[in-house]
Amino acid sequence: MAKSDENHMFVSHYHEDEEHIKGMKELLGDSYKFKNSSVTSDKFNRANNPDYIKSLLRSRISWAKTVVCLIGPKTHDSEWVDYEVRNAAKQGKRIVGVFVRGAKDSDVPPALDELADAIVGWNKDSIIGAINGASTFSKADGSPREYRGESRTNC
Template sequence: MSREKNIFVSHFHTHAEWINKLKDLLEKHGLTMKDSSIYEKKNPNSAKNEDYIKSFIRPRIKWAGTVVVLIGENTHKSDYVQWEIEYAAREGKRIVGVYLPGEDNSTLPEALIQYGDALRHWNGDSIIDAITGDDTWDGPNRHWDGPRSTC
């Protein structure tokens, strides 16, 4: 029996193709991902105004129960990823980092280190466990073992 979860995927812009791969992976393991993420193929636009872009993102994060952060080589450099994680934390959302395949040594965004609930490798069952409440941190840089702080 498949379960459904409302998920916003925060990602570095060049990693957008991994959103559908994540959906497929989760579906194979029994979780249907209802996706509120924003990426060019799904939501084509040429917006450049930061306030406008954030106004478009806010309700999508609010709708989601979980924010999944795709971690790759350049994710930590994205101001939007940082902001999305911080906003999700202020909204009390579950925040799960997921390493892209072969990217397990990538630098984590500072906001994920501070506010993340779980960090997982690219494994369907493990990611679903994190989405549904397991706080295991599969990686470096976790400075504490207690509940995460909020903004």
């Protein structure tokens, strides 16, 4: 397993899907330990200036090696998730989409559909493989998904 300092992650998510961050940590267990820099209820601040919030998010994304976007029923409607994914791409971060249980293909945010390096289901091996560099694209049901975005290379 990689050193814990190599497992810095930003988990982009719709706020109502926060519980799935803990669920993903439990699913991965000892196989993949990670530190999460995303904004969660235990790290919440009451900032309301969009420029200030964007600067905080940029900094937290910059710290991360990988950005994982949890795909839930309302993720595709979140302007903040869209911003986080697009900013991660600008920073050259690996971007992995993960369907939470019950999500549908139509829940994939436009930025993720365009910029993801991998999109996988709620499966331990698939998630770890995608984080570690496998360019796997799956639909919510686990069947193969056609990649619709442009090819990106991470430096």
